[in-house]
Amino acid sequence: MNTLPTVAFMRRLLRRQLLLALRSPVDVANPLIFFGMVIVLFPIGLGPDPVILARFAPGILWIVALLSSLLTSDALFRSDFDDGSLEQLLLSPQPLYLSVLSYVLAHWLITGLLLALMAPLFAIMLGLAVQAIAPLVASLALGTAVLSLVGCIGASLTVSLRRGGMLIALLVLPLYVPVLIFGSAAVQAAVDGFSVLPYLAILAAMLSLGIALAPFAIAAGLRIGIDA
Amino acid sequence: MWSFFHKLGSPPWLYSIAGTILRWLLPITLVVLVAGAVWGLLYTPPDFRQGNSYRIMYIHVPTAVVALAGYYVMAIAGAISLIWRMKMADVAMRAAAPIGAMLTFLALVTGAIWGKPTWGTWWEWDARITSMLVLFFLYLGVMVLYDAYDNKEAAGRACAVLSLVGTVNIPIIYKSVDWWYSLHQPASIKFTGESTIDSSMLYPLLLMIVAFYALYTCCLLMNMRTELLRREARTGWVRRLIVEEGKG
Amino acid sequence: MTATPVATPLLTATDVTIERGGRGLVSGLSLQVMPGEIWQVEGVNGSGKTSLLRVLSGLSRYGYDGQVERAVPLLYLGHRSAVKPLLSPLENLRLHPGGEGDHTDSDIERALAAVGLAGFEDNLAGTLSAGQQRRINLARLYLSPCPLWILDEPFTAIDREGVLALEQRFAQHAQAGGAIVCTSHQPLNVQASVSRLSLDRERAA
Structure with a gap:
C-alpha cells in the first residue's frame, strides 16, 4: 500500500488545475479580454486627454485587474463542487490546508500572473510613465496573489449557493481595499520617482499573512459548503 | 461553572435571563442616554472653531465606536458557535449583525451631517468615514451571506467564518485607509492633526459612549429574544410562554 | 491486504440520529462494520440513505447526533x-x-x-x-x-455485465478483509454474506 507524499499530491492538484485550464483556453482568456475591454471604457468615459489618462492610469490598471481577478474566483471551486471532486478532496487523507493552497496557486498562475504580464500593454496605451511599468508588473504579481487568497475565501463560502456571482463581490471587495491602496500607491510612487520597495514589502507582508491564515478560512468554508 | 455553560445552551433559560437583565438595563440606559445628551447638547461650551455644529459628535462618535466594537462582538460570538458548537452564540451572532449595520449607517449619516458645516460638503473621503463605509459593507456582506443559505445552520457557520476573516482584516483596512488618506490629503484642509478635546466636552462624550454600549446591549438582548422565539417557535416552552403571556 | 489478526471494527456508529428539515430520518442507529462484512443499506427514496452514508463517511459533520468512528482509511463513492x-x-x-x-x-x-x-x-x-x-x-x-468502502448507488447507469464484475470485486474485497457499506435498489448477488440495514423499518420503529 503506497501512500502518496503530500508534496506529490499538491503537485498533482496543481497539474490537474492547470491541465483543465489549458483544455478550456477560452476560460483563461476571458479575464484577460475583460481586462482589455474595461481599460478601453476609461478613455471613452473620461475623454481621450492623455494627461488625465496618465494621471489615473495606476488606479485604473489596478482596479480593473482587481475586478478581473474577482470575476474568476467565483468559478474556482464551482465545477469541483458540482461534479463531486470537492467531496473527494475533503475526504482525502492529505492535509486540506496544503491542498487548498495548491488551488490558490493555480488560480494565481492562471489569472493573476497572466494579468500582471498583460498589464504593460494596457499601461502603455493609457500613457503610464515608462519607469512605472516594471513596478506595475511587480505590484500586480504580488497583489493578485493576495487577491486570489481572499477571493478563494469568498468562493469557498459561496460554493454551495446558486447565486454566487454577485454575492462573492459583496463579500470580498471590502477585503480587497488594503491591496488596492498599496498596489496603486506603489505604481504612483514609481511615477513620482520614489522607491517602490516599501510598498512591495507591505504587499509581501499581506501575502505572508494571507498564506498563513486564508487556507484555514477556505478549508472551513469548503466543509460548510459540502455540508449545507 | 459547567452548569452555567449548560444553562447558557438552554433557550428558555437564556430567554428569561435576557428578559430579567433587560428589565433593569433598559431604564438605566434611557436615563444615562438622556443625561449624556442633555449634558452634551445644553451644558457644554461651543467649539471655538466649529461653533455648535460639533455637538453632533455626541451621537457620531459613540455610534462609530460601538459599531466597530459590535463587529468584534459578532465575530467572537461566531467563533464560539464554531468552536464549541454553542447554538446560543449563533443566535447572538445573528442578532448582532443588523444592529451593527444600523449603527454603522447612523455613524455614516451623522458624519455626513457633520461634514456639511465643517468641510462644506456632505461627503468627504476622510479616513474615518471611508473606513466606516468599508465596515458597513462588511456588515452587509455577513447579512447577505446569511440570507443566501437555505440551511440556516450552515448559514451561521459561514457567517462566523466570514466575520472572523473580517476581524483579521479590519485593523489592516483601518491602517491602510489612514495611510491612504494621509498620502492624498491636500495640505489646505489638514485638520485631523492632534486635536485635543477639552475635558468639559470629553466627559459628556464618555458618558454618551457608555450609554451607547448599554443601548447596544439592550438591542442585542432584545434581538436575541426575538431570534430565539423564531427558531424555537415549534417547541413546547414557546407555546407555554404564549399561553402565559395571553393570561397575563 | 491481509485481514487484521484481531477483528476490530473498521467503522463504528453509536446511537446515530439524523434529522433533515425537521424530519427524523434515522434514530438511534448503532452499527459495527467488521472486516469481511458487506452491508447493504435499503430504503425508499428520501429515507435518508445518502444522508446516512455522508454521516458515516465524515462528509456531514453537523446535523446529526451520536458518534461515528472510522478506524481505517475509507473510499467514498457518491452520486457525483x-x-x-x-x-x-x-x-x-x-x-x-x-x-x-x-x-x-x-x-x-x-x-x-x-x-x-x-x-x-x-x-x-x-x-x-x-x-x-x-x-x-x-x-x-x-x-x-482503502479497506473500507462506502458506496452510494454504485450500480447506477451500469449494464448487467458491469454489475456482475463489480459484485465479484465486492466478494474479493470482503474476502481480503475489507468491508463495504453500500446502498442499492437491487439485491446484491455476492458470494459473501450480506447484512441488510433497512431505513424504512428503522424509521417505523
Whole structure:
C-alpha cells in the first residue's frame, strides 16, 4: 500500500488545475479580454486627454485587474463542487490546508500572473510613465496573489449557493481595499520617482499573512459548503 | 461553572435571563442616554472653531465606536458557535449583525451631517468615514451571506467564518485607509492633526459612549429574544410562554 | 491486504440520529462494520440513505447526533462521480483529488481494463457515455488501498455485465478483509454474506 507524499499530491492538484485550464483556453482568456475591454471604457468615459489618462492610469490598471481577478474566483471551486471532486478532496487523507493552497496557486498562475504580464500593454496605451511599468508588473504579481487568497475565501463560502456571482463581490471587495491602496500607491510612487520597495514589502507582508491564515478560512468554508 | 455553560445552551433559560437583565438595563440606559445628551447638547461650551455644529459628535462618535466594537462582538460570538458548537452564540451572532449595520449607517449619516458645516460638503473621503463605509459593507456582506443559505445552520457557520476573516482584516483596512488618506490629503484642509478635546466636552462624550454600549446591549438582548422565539417557535416552552403571556 | 489478526471494527456508529428539515430520518442507529462484512443499506427514496452514508463517511459533520468512528482509511463513492469531462480517464485517475494512493500508469490502465475501459484511456471523458464515465469512477475500486468502502448507488447507469464484475470485486474485497457499506435498489448477488440495514423499518420503529 503506497501512500502518496503530500508534496506529490499538491503537485498533482496543481497539474490537474492547470491541465483543465489549458483544455478550456477560452476560460483563461476571458479575464484577460475583460481586462482589455474595461481599460478601453476609461478613455471613452473620461475623454481621450492623455494627461488625465496618465494621471489615473495606476488606479485604473489596478482596479480593473482587481475586478478581473474577482470575476474568476467565483468559478474556482464551482465545477469541483458540482461534479463531486470537492467531496473527494475533503475526504482525502492529505492535509486540506496544503491542498487548498495548491488551488490558490493555480488560480494565481492562471489569472493573476497572466494579468500582471498583460498589464504593460494596457499601461502603455493609457500613457503610464515608462519607469512605472516594471513596478506595475511587480505590484500586480504580488497583489493578485493576495487577491486570489481572499477571493478563494469568498468562493469557498459561496460554493454551495446558486447565486454566487454577485454575492462573492459583496463579500470580498471590502477585503480587497488594503491591496488596492498599496498596489496603486506603489505604481504612483514609481511615477513620482520614489522607491517602490516599501510598498512591495507591505504587499509581501499581506501575502505572508494571507498564506498563513486564508487556507484555514477556505478549508472551513469548503466543509460548510459540502455540508449545507 | 459547567452548569452555567449548560444553562447558557438552554433557550428558555437564556430567554428569561435576557428578559430579567433587560428589565433593569433598559431604564438605566434611557436615563444615562438622556443625561449624556442633555449634558452634551445644553451644558457644554461651543467649539471655538466649529461653533455648535460639533455637538453632533455626541451621537457620531459613540455610534462609530460601538459599531466597530459590535463587529468584534459578532465575530467572537461566531467563533464560539464554531468552536464549541454553542447554538446560543449563533443566535447572538445573528442578532448582532443588523444592529451593527444600523449603527454603522447612523455613524455614516451623522458624519455626513457633520461634514456639511465643517468641510462644506456632505461627503468627504476622510479616513474615518471611508473606513466606516468599508465596515458597513462588511456588515452587509455577513447579512447577505446569511440570507443566501437555505440551511440556516450552515448559514451561521459561514457567517462566523466570514466575520472572523473580517476581524483579521479590519485593523489592516483601518491602517491602510489612514495611510491612504494621509498620502492624498491636500495640505489646505489638514485638520485631523492632534486635536485635543477639552475635558468639559470629553466627559459628556464618555458618558454618551457608555450609554451607547448599554443601548447596544439592550438591542442585542432584545434581538436575541426575538431570534430565539423564531427558531424555537415549534417547541413546547414557546407555546407555554404564549399561553402565559395571553393570561397575563 | 491481509485481514487484521484481531477483528476490530473498521467503522463504528453509536446511537446515530439524523434529522433533515425537521424530519427524523434515522434514530438511534448503532452499527459495527467488521472486516469481511458487506452491508447493504435499503430504503425508499428520501429515507435518508445518502444522508446516512455522508454521516458515516465524515462528509456531514453537523446535523446529526451520536458518534461515528472510522478506524481505517475509507473510499467514498457518491452520486457525483468526480470525473472531469476535460480529462482523459487516465488523467482523471492519475490526478484524482482523492489522493489516497500512489499509482503507476500501468496500475491505472489495469484498473481501467477491469471496468471495461481498455482502449479508452486517452479519450477525453466528456466524449464517453454516462455509463462509461461512471465506470471511470468505479475503477478506483480496483486501485484504492482503502479497506473500507462506502458506496452510494454504485450500480447506477451500469449494464448487467458491469454489475456482475463489480459484485465479484465486492466478494474479493470482503474476502481480503475489507468491508463495504453500500446502498442499492437491487439485491446484491455476492458470494459473501450480506447484512441488510433497512431505513424504512428503522424509521417505523
